Amino acid sequence: MSLVTQGHAAELAAGAAALGVVLDAHQQQQLLAYLGLLIKWNKAYNLTAVRDPDEMVSRHLLDSLSIVPFVRERGGRWLDVGSGGGMPGIPLAILFPERQFTTLDSNGKKTRFQTQVKLELGLNNLEVVHSRVEQLQPAQPFEGIVSRAFSALEDFVQWTRHLGDPHTCWLAMKGQYPREELAALPADFVVESEHALEVPGCQGQRHLLILRRCA
Known part of the structure; x- marks a missing residue:
């Protein structure tokens, strides 16, 4: 029995349409394959609190797809900090195959899962890094750095300031x-x-803050 149902496929298609995100057949298939792997691995690896x-x-x-419009209008090299089960980095890598995404997490089980997703889905534009964020030393600054409920804003920007420059968006x-975090x-x-985000099927508030570092 497949872990991913027709109901999941229909919910994804309807939700993406409501967000104004256009998915081609291959992207829809890859997102559902990722969902199947997440469901399977979550039983043993506790990748996410959503059971x-x-x-x-x-x-x-x-x-993850709710921020697609804000990623689309920005640069091509992205870092997902504290990626956990690979969100939002893996869905974004599926949506933007022409851009480069790095997912970073200090939990080895989670990065092993992400690596398996990369291999099974053939995501050549995805790099998975098992490291603490403070130890990451990229060859050049990232153009975009994203986090999803990773830490307080102050910690997020302090821990990643060496990974960007005044042209980077956080x-x-x-x-x-x-x-209080903004203060x-x-x-x-x-x-x-x-931006206040409306995510189909999600209860509670969702917000996106886009930050920059002054020169």
């Missing part, structure tokens, strides 16, 4: 609007824009 497969389409796939995916931002980081 019910019926909640994973909205809370993982569609939540995308922080949050639940409730992080008013603690370092002085050399500014909020470029902020």
